[in-house]
Amino acid sequence: MRPFMKLPFALALMMAATLGTAVAQTPAAKQAPQAKQAPAEIKPKPVTTVPTRPAVQTPVDTAKAMEQAERLAIQSDLAWVSLYNGVISGEASDRMVSAIKAFQKDHGAKETGVLNAQERGVLSAEAKKRQDNVGWKIVSDATSGARIGLPSKLVPLIVSDVNGTKWSSTTGTIQIEFLRRKEAGATTATVAAGEKKLNARKADYSVVKPDFFVLSGSQGLKKFYIRGQTRNDEVRVLTILYDQATEGTMIPVTVAMSSAYNPFPGNVAQAGPPPRKKVEYSTGIVASTDGAIVADRQATDGCMTIAVPGYGNATRIADDETRELALLRIYGATGLKPLAMSGNGATKPNLNLTGIADPQNQGGRNSVTVVAATATPAGADDTTLSPEPALGFSGAAALDADGKFAGAVRLKPAVVAGPAGTPLPSQALLVPADAVREFLKAKGVAVATGPSDAKASVLRLVCVRK
Incomplete structure (x- = not known):
């Protein structure tokens, strides 16, 4: 782009005045002494200004x-x-x-x-x-919580263990690998040097910073892109490997993956509060026939109205900031079918999530859908769900393979994090069944028992904010 040249302007102001003194004289014989005359008032001529041209916005x-x-x-x-x-x-x-x-x-x-x-x-x-x-989506690594942008249609084959996950195409032309390991005294410089030596790689681009490194180049007949980071003796590396014939497809995918990659999401400093949508869709679970609804607290926070299609509006009457739950009430509603939430026991890993996706994700419809997810403990209190369900599933019901209530889904809203201000994707968490039951009991709502149909017990919630 040609640089924009700003032309200088000079404004010259010129002023001239002619001073004249008129002397009145009498005939010489009768010449009287001249009286002192007051100097004439000097009036400056009007100054003509040249208007300055406004600067052009680039x-x-x-x-x-x-x-x-x-x-x-x-x-x-x-x-x-x-x-x-x-x-x-x-x-x-x-x-x-x-x-x-x-x-x-x-x-x-x-x-x-x-x-x-x-x-x-x-x-x-x-x-x-x-x-x-390419089936672009954001996934969370089950063992570390690292967030990775993934072209899921290009790499449908998945192999995962405690050390990371590998995604690949059916022919092996595209391979994406996320690895994590403990390495005492590791720095980005030492890890980058080790990655360069692997598999006869020839790096034609290399950036090594104290907090991350990037390598790209060729590995045999394939192209590679590597992004790595270290923290507290833990190394996390994302490697993208693809045949040169797929370069046209993979270059934009690689750029997007590099920007979406967040190896340590739990330790990134938040730069500001999560952005709030003017209209946000979520799912509510019917807890009682008289209109008690369990919902996600953040998805129903700050709403002027909470609309429930087919039932009117709901009122938020209580919340739990620790578990991010909210209790809504639809007054005067009839025909509600509560979900059976009784039971006890540990959360099983394989779950079915019943919810209502954002209308933009389903062509404007209001359909209840069921998606499979894997529950994985993440720390002392959290349980993550992967793959992450669609927007609108926050508040959805989670049931195990036996049809027992396992808890409620919570989609953590995206935050603006890090010095570059890159938005991070949401993370799906499970609020366990015991926490939901305790919340309802504390608010005077008796949980339903017996058989129930999860699809008939969830409702779409529409939060409208200012």
């Missing part, structure tokens, strides 16, 4: 005026259409503007470097199509 200036979330979204979409290969950080830059101009050129539009509403819509649609083609 495309980078326009980008800076946007919300950071929008810049992040634009950079991500440009990366998906193979026009932006920088860090998706939300920084307004010449690289971002150049990518926008390239997109405009490809579509026969004027290369302004600023997307109009129509161009933004086209870019978003093209990026979404490419994401759908």
Whole structure:
């Protein structure tokens, strides 16, 4: 992009005054002494000013005026259409503007470097199509909690153990591996040096910082990209390996994976409160015939109204900040079918989650769906669920293979974390059945017993905020 040259302007002010003194004289014979005359008042001539031309706003200036979330979204979409290969950080830059101009050129539009509403819509649609083609999603590693962006359709084969997970295509042309290990005294420099030596790799790009490293190059007939990080003697490394024939597909995928990768999500400093949507969809579990509904606290927080399609509005009457549960009440509702929540025992690993996905994920419908998930203990108090269910499943009912109530789903909202301000994906957690029962008991709600149909006992909740 040509640099914008600001032309200098000089404003010269000129003023002139002619001073004249008129002397009145009498005839010489009768000449009287001259009286002192007051000096004439000097009036400056009007000054003509030259208007200064306003500074022209550059495309980078326009980008800076946007919300950071929008810049992040634009950079991500440009990366998906193979026009932006920088860090998706939300920084307004010449690289971002150049990518926008390239997109405009490809579509026969004027290369302004600023997307109009129509161009933004086209870019978003093209990026979404490419994401759908590869099955893009965010997953959490079951053993470490690391968050990884994954082209799930390209790598359907999965092998996992305590040391990490490997995803690969059916032919082995694409391989993605996340590994974790303990290594006393490990630094990014020592780990990067070790990765370079493996499998006769030839690195043509290398960045080693105190907190992370990046390597890329060739390994035989394949291309590789490696991103690693160390913390407290623990090493976590993401390796992407693909045949050169798949480079056109994998370059934008690799850029997106690099930006989405978060090896230590629990230790990243949060830079601000989670962003709140004006309209947020979630799932509620019917707890009693008289309208008691168990819901996710954060999904129903700050709502002007909580609409329950088919039943009117609900009122939030209690919450539990420790377990992030909320109790709603639909007054005057009839025909509600509570979910049987009685029972005891440890949580089994294989669960079925019954909920109602965000309407955007199901073509505007209000369908109840059931998805499988694996429950994995994560620390003393948390249990993670993988794969993560769709938006809208926060508050969904979790049942084990025997149909017993196992708890409620909680989707932790995305946060803006780290110095680069990169949004992190949500994380699916399980609020165990005992915690749900204790919450209801404390609020005077008796849990239902006997057989029940989970699909008939969940409702869509629509939170409308200011």
